[in-house]
Amino acid sequence: MWNTDKSLTLSLVCTKIAIVLVFAAAIAFPIALRKGLFGEDGYVTAQMNDHIPLIIAIFIICCLLALIALFSLNRLLANIKNGNVFTEKNVRLLRTISWMCFAVAIATLVAGFATSFFFLVIGALACFFGLILRVVKNVIAAAVQLKDENDYTI
Amino acid sequence: MKGIAVNIDIVMAKRKISAGELADRIGITPANLSILKNNKAKAIRFSTLEALCEALDCQPGDILEYTKDD
Numbered sequence: 178m179w180n181t182d183k184s185l186t187l188s189l190v191c192t193k194i195a196i197v198l199v200f201a202a203a204i205a206f207p208i209a210l211r212k213g214l215f216g217e218d219g220y221v222t223a224q225m226n227d228h229i230p231l232i233i234a235i236f237i238i239c240c241l242l243a244l245i246a247l248f249s250l251n252r253l254l255a256n257i258k259n260g261n262v263f264t265e266k267n268v269r270l271l272r273t274i275s276w277m278c279f280a281v282a283i284a285t286l287v288a289g290f291a292t293s294f295f296f297l298v299i300g301a302l303a304c305f306f307g308l309i310l311r312v313v314k315n316v317i318a319a320a321v322q323l324k325d326e327n328d329y330t331i
Numbered sequence: 332m333k334g335i336a337v338n339i340d341i342v343m344a345k346r347k348i349s350a351g352e353l354a355d356r357i358g359i360t361p362a363n364l365s366i367l368k369n370n371k372a373k374a375i376r377f378s379t380l381e382a383l384c385e386a387l388d389c390q391p392g393d394i395l396e397y398t399k400d401d
Contacts, residue, residue: 325373326373326374329366329371329372329373329374330372330373330374330375330376331359331363331364331366331367331372331374331375331376331379
């Protein structure tokens, strides 16, 4: 039977897989890009060929930011699994993840203006995720306050 | 200190009642009574206040005290 605990375990496993994939991508993408494995005549590839060092730099920065966000997410899920949902620590973790999204948005927007429209779309999406996470963070912060008040009502 | 202060320990000392016994009589945990005594509580239920007044044979004003900032 499917339950919350199994769902949390699945989320934790997915997060760990994502961490491994980001590590793998951080190593494989620059090699693939330099060797021209993405094809010779695609629009994106043609645009990218002029800015390969910039794209690799932005990609590595994004991978680092994604890893920080994923490790924070992993800790957040572990806290939730341990029954610590409405805590200041979780608010801080959500804030970190949201800032990482905004940082990725800035990095990809820079790449977008310099290279291809494709990066602008990723930047806009990262910005949107960052905003959603900020709202979730604000909701959890309000819930922490309510829980605190409830816990200290005798 | 500004705000509402809880003076349970003063009333408890007057009535010569221990914290454990009081907690037992009013039906709250010693940990919660300690929160009340140390002025860490954010709110107090009317039912708890009523039980306290009954157990300590006092008025709410004997337990709670409002102090203004000078």
